[in-house]
Amino acid sequence: xxxxxxxxxxxxxxxxxxxxxxxxxxxxMVSRRDVVRGALWLVVTLIAIAVLYVTLGAxxxxxxxxxxxxxxxMVLFLFVIVLLAAGREPLSLRNTGMExxxxxxxxxxxxxxxxxxxxxxxxxxxxPAPLSVDGTPAxxxxxxxxGTPAAIGEALFSPRNVFTMELVSVLLVAAxxxxxxxxxxxxxxxxxxxxxxxxxxxxx
Amino acid sequence: xxxxPALGAxxxxxxxxxxxxxxxxxxxxxxxxxxxxxxxxxxxxxLGASGQESIRQSYFTWIASGPLRIDFxxxxxxxxxxMCLTVSGVAFLIHVYSLGYMARDKAYVRFFxxxxxxxxxxxxxxxxxxxxxxxIGWEGVGLCSYLLIGFWHARDSASRAGFxxxxxxxxxxFGFIVAMLWCYKAFGTLDLHEMAARVGHASAADIRWxxxxxxxxxxxxxxxxxxxxxxPDAMEGPTPVSALxxxxxxxxxxxxxxxxxxxxxxxxASAAGVxxxxxxxxxxxxxxxxxxQNDMKRVLAYSTVSQLGYMFxxxxxxxxxxxxxxxxxxxxxKACLFLGAGSVMHACHDEQxxxxxxxxxxxxxxxxxxxxxxxxxIAGIVPLAGFFSKDEILAGAFGANKLLWTLGLxxxxxxxxxxxxxxxxxxYGNTRIAPEVYQRxxxxxxxxxxxxxxxxxxxxxGGLIGLPGSWHMLRRxxxxxxxxxxxxxxxxALLEVGLxxxxxxxxxxxxxxxxxxxxxRVDGQRCLERRLGEVYVALRRKWWVDEFxxxxxxxxxxxxARACSDWFDPKVIDGTVNGLAAAVGGLARxxxxxxxxxxxxxxIVILTGAFILALCLVLGRV
Amino acid sequence: xxxxxxxxxxxxxxxxALLFVIGMAGFCLRRNVLVMLMCVELMFASSGLVFVAxxxxxxxxxxxxxxxxxxxxxxAEVAVGLALVVAVFRNRRSVDVDLLSxxxx
Numbered sequence: 001x002x003x004x005x006x007x008x009x010x011x012x013x014x015x016x017x018x019x020x021x022x023x024x025x026x027x028x029m030v031s032r033r034d035v036v037r038g039a040l041w042l043v044v045t046l047i048a049i050a051v052l053y054v055t056l057g058a059x060x061x062x063x064x065x066x067x068x069x070x071x072x073x074m075v076l077f078l079f080v081i082v083l084l085a086a087g088r089e090p091l092s093l094r095n096t097g098m099e100x101x102x103x104x105x106x107x108x109x110x111x112x113x114x115x116x117x118x119x120x121x122x123x124x125x126x127x128p129a130p131l132s133v134d135g136t137p138a139x140x141x142x143x144x145x146x147g148t149p150a151a152i153g154e155a156l157f158s159p160r161n162v163f164t165m166e167l168v169s170v171l172l173v174a175a176x177x178x179x180x181x182x183x184x185x186x187x188x189x190x191x192x193x194x195x196x197x198x199x200x201x202x203x204x
Numbered sequence: 205x206x207x208x209p210a211l212g213a214x215x216x217x218x219x220x221x222x223x224x225x226x227x228x229x230x231x232x233x234x235x236x237x238x239x240x241x242x243x244x245x246x247x248x249x250x251l252g253a254s255g256q257e258s259i260r261q262s263y264f265t266w267i268a269s270g271p272l273r274i275d276f277x278x279x280x281x282x283x284x285x286x287m288c289l290t291v292s293g294v295a296f297l298i299h300v301y302s303l304g305y306m307a308r309d310k311a312y313v314r315f316f317x318x319x320x321x322x323x324x325x326x327x328x329x330x331x332x333x334x335x336x337x338x339x340i341g342w343e344g345v346g347l348c349s350y351l352l353i354g355f356w357h358a359r360d361s362a363s364r365a366g367f368x369x370x371x372x373x374x375x376x377x378f379g380f381i382v383a384m385l386w387c388y389k390a391f392g393t394l395d396l397h398e399m400a401a402r403v404g405h406a407s408a409a410d411i412r413w414x415x416x417x418x419x420x421x422x423x424x425x426x427x428x429x430x431x432x433x434x435x436p437d438a439m440e441g442p443t444p445v446s447a448l449x450x451x452x453x454x455x456x457x458x459x460x461x462x463x464x465x466x467x468x469x470x471x472x473a474s475a476a477g478v479x480x481x482x483x484x485x486x487x488x489x490x491x492x493x494x495x496x497q498n499d500m501k502r503v504l505a506y507s508t509v510s511q512l513g514y515m516f517x518x519x520x521x522x523x524x525x526x527x528x529x530x531x532x533x534x535x536x537x538k539a540c541l542f543l544g545a546g547s548v549m550h551a552c553h554d555e556q557x558x559x560x561x562x563x564x565x566x567x568x569x570x571x572x573x574x575x576x577x578x579x580x581x582i583a584g585i586v587p588l589a590g591f592f593s594k595d596e597i598l599a600g601a602f603g604a605n606k607l608l609w610t611l612g613l614x615x616x617x618x619x620x621x622x623x624x625x626x627x628x629x630x631x632y633g634n635t636r637i638a639p640e641v642y643q644r645x646x647x648x649x650x651x652x653x654x655x656x657x658x659x660x661x662x663x664x665x666g667g668l669i670g671l672p673g674s675w676h677m678l679r680r681x682x683x684x685x686x687x688x689x690x691x692x693x694x695x696x697a698l699l700e701v702g703l704x705x706x707x708x709x710x711x712x713x714x715x716x717x718x719x720x721x722x723x724x725r726v727d728g729q730r731c732l733e734r735r736l737g738e739v740y741v742a743l744r745r746k747w748w749v750d751e752f753x754x755x756x757x758x759x760x761x762x763x764x765a766r767a768c769s770d771w772f773d774p775k776v777i778d779g780t781v782n783g784l785a786a787a788v789g790g791l792a793r794x795x796x797x798x799x800x801x802x803x804x805x806x807x808i809v810i811l812t813g814a815f816i817l818a819l820c821l822v823l824g825r826v
Numbered sequence: 827x828x829x830x831x832x833x834x835x836x837x838x839x840x841x842x843a844l845l846f847v848i849g850m851a852g853f854c855l856r857r858n859v860l861v862m863l864m865c866v867e868l869m870f871a872s873s874g875l876v877f878v879a880x881x882x883x884x885x886x887x888x889x890x891x892x893x894x895x896x897x898x899x900x901x902a903e904v905a906v907g908l909a910l911v912v913a914v915f916r917n918r919r920s921v922d923v924d925l926l927s928x929x930x931x
Contacts, residue, residue, distance in 0.1 A: 012837070019841040026845050026868055030852035035860055042864050045845070049871050052838065056882045061890050068897055069871065073904050077867075080908045081860055084915050103854030106812050107847045113815070114843035117822050146887065152894065155887035161895075168898050175902035182909040185916075803862075808854050 015055050022048035035081050039074060046070040058147040233316035234299040237323055241292035248285045258282075258397070260333055267336070274394060279333035282682050286528060287330035287460060294452045294535050295323045297655035301543050302444040304651030305550065309442075315355065319448070322348035326453050330460060334395040335384045338461075342380060342425070345454045346373045352449060353441040365437035372434040376424015376458075383417035390414065400467035408471075415468050415475040418461060419482070426458025426512045428486045433750055435509055439501040443546030446501060451508050451538035456531050459515040463524045470522065480520025480604065484611040487513030489747070491618035495625070495732075496743025498557050500545045503626050507582070508538060510615060514597050517612060523600030525682050530593035533666050537578035537590055540659035544575040547648045547656065548630060565631040568647045572631050574660030579627045581663040583620040584711045586704075589666030595704050602703060613710055620714030628722035629729070838879035845872035857922050859914075863907050870900040 025045035032038035046069050053062035156165055251259060258281030267274040280288075299319060306315050325344025332338035347370075354366025384394065390406035391399045406414075422428070427435040427450075438450050449455070462469060462479060469476045490510035497503045511534050518527035551568060552561060565572045581590035594616065602609040647653065721732055733740045742748070800806075849868035856862055874893040881889010 015837060019837065022841060023844045023848070026848040026852075029864060029868070030848060030856065030861070035858060038861055039864060042868065045868065046871055049845075049875055052841065052875060053878055056838065056878050058878050058882070058890050058893075061878060061893055064894060064897060065874075068901065073867065073901055076904060076908060077860070077864065080912060084860075084912070102808050102812070103851050106808065106815050107851035107854075110811075110815050110818070110850065111843055111847040113818055113822060114846075115840065146882075146885070147890070151887050152890050155891045156894065161888065161891050164895060168895050172898060172902050175906050179905045179909040182906070182913050185913065804854050804857070811850055811854065 015052065018048045018051040018055065021045075022052070036078065039077050039081060042077075043070050043074050046074065056147075060147055060149045060152055231303070233320050234296065234303065236320055237292060237296040237299045240323065240327065241289070241296045244285070244288040244292045247280055248289060251280055251282070251285055260397075262333075272388070274334060274336050276337055277333035277395075278328075278331040278337070279397065280331060283464065283528070284331045286532065286682065288327060290532050290535050291323070291326050291330060291453050294539050294659075295319075295326075295448060297658055298444050298448045298452075298539065298543070301447075301546075301652050301655040302442075304649045305444055305546055306442065311355070315352075315442070318348055318351045318355070319444070322352065322449060322454070326457070329457055333397070334393075335387060336394060338396075339380060339384065342421075342457065343377065345449070345457060346370065346377065346425070349373070349438070349449050349454055352445040353438045355441055355445065359440070362440040365434075365440040369434040369438050372431050373424050376421040376431055379417040379420030379424070383414050383421065386410065386414050386417065396464060399465075403467050403471060411468060411471045411474050415465070415471075416478065418465060418468075419475055419479055422458030422461050422479075422516075423482065424458070425461075426455045426516070427509045428458070428482050428513060428516055429489065432486065432490070432509050433753060436502055436505045436746070439499070439505050443501070443542060443549065446505070447539045447542035447546070450505065451542050452535035455508060455512055456515070456535070459512065459519060459527055459531055462516070462519040463527055466519075466524050469519070476520050476522065478520070480517050480601075480608055483513045483516025483518070483520055484601070484608045484615075485513070486510070487517060487615040488611050488618070489513075491615045491622065492743055493746050494622040495618065496740055496745075500548065500557075500561075500626065500630065501542075503622060504538070504541055504545060507541075507619070507623065508534075510619060511538065511582070514594065514612065514615070517608060518597040518600055521600050521604035521608065523597060526593065526596040526600050528682065530597055533581070533589040533593040533663070536659055536666050537581040537663040540574050540578040540656060540663050541582070543652070543656050543659065544571050544578070547571040547652055550648055550652075561630045570647055570653045570656055574656040574663075575627065575631065577660045578663045579623045581666075583623055583715065584616055584707065586708060588664055589662070591708075595707055598707055599700060599703055613707060616707055617710050617714045620711045621718050624715050624718035625722050628718065632723055835879050835883040838875060842872040842875040842879070845869075845875070859911055859922075863904065863911070866907075867900060867904065870896060870903075 022045045025041045025048060029038045029041035029045060032041060047066060050062040050065040050070070053059070053065060155161060258279055260277060260279045262275040262277035264276050265273065266276045299316070302315065302319065306312055309315065322345060325341050325348055327341075329338055329341025329345060332341060350366045350370040350373075353369050354363045357363045357366075387399060388394055390410040391402045392405070393399060393402065403411075420431075424431040435450060435455070439446055441449075468474055469479065487510045490506045490513060494503050494506035494510065497506060511530070515527045515530050515534070518524070518530060547568065548561070548564060548571060551564070551571075577588070581588040584591045584594045598609060598612050598616070601612050648656075722729075736743070745751075846869050849865040849872065852865040852868070853862050856865070874896050877889045877892045877896065879889070881887065881892075
């Protein structure tokens with residue numbers, strides 16, 4: 001298309017807007033008293049992040065972000081919020097002063113630090129030249145198929161990452177099992193058998 | 205074989221049971237000691253027959269630590285043989301005496317147990333082949349002395365006396381231990397024989413200090429200046445104890461130590477001179493104090509100190525044989541004197557003040573003549589045993605230092621004087637005892653009489669082993685162990701006879717004065733006190749030595765001890781420990797406050813930590 | 827169709843940093859446990875953004891891979907976390923984390 005025809009400033013605009021939306025959404029999420037509203041603002045933020053992914057050339061990932069993260073995870077959140085009727089409770093934002101101050105201080109400090117680190121530039125990034133999937137030094141500019149599922153798939157199943165991927169899948173299974181156990185509420189002192197016997201006793 | 209004496213007494217010593225037959229215990233104890241004597245005798249013969257200089261027997265390796273190897277070993281040589289015979293023989297007699305003396309005492313069994321234990325320890329001391337084993341015996345006799353002095357522990361004065369004896373002894377023991385360690389450093393061995401061979405290895409300073417330290421130990425055990433204060437108090441114990449331990453055996457351990465280490469004391473750099481001077485001064489000092497005492501046992505106690513001083517004098521000038529000779533004769537007559545005193549006390553219902561006695565001569569014949577014989581012996585009348593031994597000492601002193609000799613001579617005068625005073629006031633003249641007590645005063649039972657007889661006889665004839673000149677059996681016997689003594693033999697026979705005559709004359713003077721005061725007059729004591737005036741008070745009060753010690757030594761030390769126990773220990777030590785605990789507790793309690801249990805607080809902490817970490821990372825790379 | 831805008835990576839990192847810090851502060855400041863979990867999610871998301879941005883910077887596809895795995899991880903974590911919240915809620919009838927201070931002291 002005509003992307004390359006935009007000026008540098010022009011290219012910044014979508015990114016700036018998306019970024020702004022993300023940040024504002026985050027701020028709003030944290031500050032809403034109504035938890036449901038907060039969750040919805042988080043969805044907004046996540047979608048904004050997906051847009052940022054697109055601007056980074058990772059379109060497949062953007063889709064995943066929307067479908068899985070904003071879609072499944074946040075829906076789960078909303079389910080639980082509604083289930084627990086947590087949205088109704090008026091919990092104040094402010095609490096004992098000391099912790100608030102400390103938290104904000106650290107947060108700001110972290111922010112400054114990161115900004116400083118990035119501003120300091122390339123000296124902080126002493127990482128070796130990146131390698132492409134097949135081992136040859138990659139060009140600085142991503143190849144054309146950078147964000148496609150194929151490229152991601154190649155990287156994901158490469159010897160470097162496949163083990164991690166398998167582990168993560170195991171993690172998902174474990175999480176599932178854990179959730180089931182927690183939801184069911186395992187009771188150890190009431191096995192099924194006495195129930196049967198009780199019924200037989202009642203009958204007989 | 206060598207263990208005979210030690211074992212014999214040891215078995216009985218450690219085995220007091222509650223048999224109904226008390227007498228059986230006593231007899232058993234006597235038998236054990238008697239057995240010890242017989243074995244000693246046998247060994248004596250054996251040693252002579254074997255032609256060896258000494259026999260060493262090792263029983264087991266006691267300490268093996270690196271290059272240090274100490275056996276539990278005993279050695280039999282002429283010196284230890286002499287000591288064994290004396291110790292076991294006299295001990296046996298005293299055991300027999302005790303059968304009668306302690307017959308009515310409740311703690312009869314305990315007495316014999318301790319008495320035997322003591323005998324065993326003493327025998328161990330004299331037969332030890334090396335210093336650590338000797339130290340076992342050394343401590344053992346000290347312990348038994350404490351137990352026996354404080355035998356009637358219900359009596360306050362007795363237990364205090366025992367305590368005093370032990371503590372004063374301890375000072376000496378400190379000297380022994382340090383000297384022992386120094387010996388190891390200087391000679392590389394603690395075996396007595398080996399040490400003698402290696403005398404050349406040590407430096408002069410080593411020798412000087414070692415001999416001084418051992419002298420300290422000896423003054424503690426043998427009651428010399430400055431550690432003699434315990435002996436008079438030790439008279440609180442039963443009389444047989446006084447006889448055995450504080451006259452014949454334990455107190456001689458110090459003398460034995462010095463003589464045994466003659467290789468060290470012979471060295472020119474040694475403290476032998478100090479030994480001699482301490483001996484002479486003690487001899488004189490104690491003799492003066494003896495004049496002012498009215499308690500029978502006290503007089504004898506100071507007499508012992510004085511006579512021990514003579515032995516030290518002899519050892520100090522190098523006349524080792526003379527020292528041992530006097531040791532033996534002293535054992536005879538002093539034990540006899542003490543037993544006699546016990547006999548008298550028994551008859552007078554435990555009266556000990558001689559100013560309240562008198563005219564017992566006819567009532568107690570055996571006691572009287574043995575006491576008389578021993579008194580004459582200690583005074584030094586020819587041809588009794590004491591004469592020869594004392595004279596030899598004086599001769600040796602004369603050869604070494606005229607001043608020392610003069611002191612010894614003065615002491616001889618005083619010895620004669622106070623002993624005769626004791627004799628006269630107790631046995632002669634008019635009686636000062638209450639009539640009904642006097643009526644019932646009688647001679648002691650046979651168990652007490654026989655030992656008296658034996659010892660009295662020995663006091664008379666004991667000198668035969670040490671006749672001057674070529675008849676000196678003892679010297680010939682001890683020759684292998686003791687070197688040729690310096691200044692022992694006066695140059696000419698004429699001089700020797702002259703000295704003998706002089707000392708005899710001095711002694712006779714003393715006797716004459718005593719007789720003039722106490723035999724012929726009734727108010728002798730008052731006369732004496734008047735004549736001497738204030739000096740007499742000083743003598744009576746023992747020159748205030750005890751008071752001096754109390755004020756300058758005991759007082760400050762006990763104040764320090766009390767300060768430590770009442771202030772330092774609770775406040776500082778407990779304070780530190782408790783303070784530490786409290787501090788830790790406080791610290792912990794402070795820490796606990798950070799455990800709020802609230803997740804958000806923990807989250808803040810974690811995030812702060814992460815921030816700091818990131819900070820470090822960034823700063824590190826910049 | 828590649829849509830890389832060639833905007834400097836620092837911008838993305840800045841955005842990500844802001845998001846992360848907001849999430850951090852929110853986590854510490856809110857008492858509602860569900861909101862706290864959402865803040866965690868926010869932090870996760872911001873991290874994902876950084877990965878992708880860095881990957882683009884180096885022309886490395888692994889950046890996206892990590893973000894993908896991160897999403898999976900976030901899903902697992904959310905599931906378990908919510909399950910825990912529900913379990914706790916059954917007993918306490920409240921989502922106030924300050925009331926969950928049984929480990930105090």
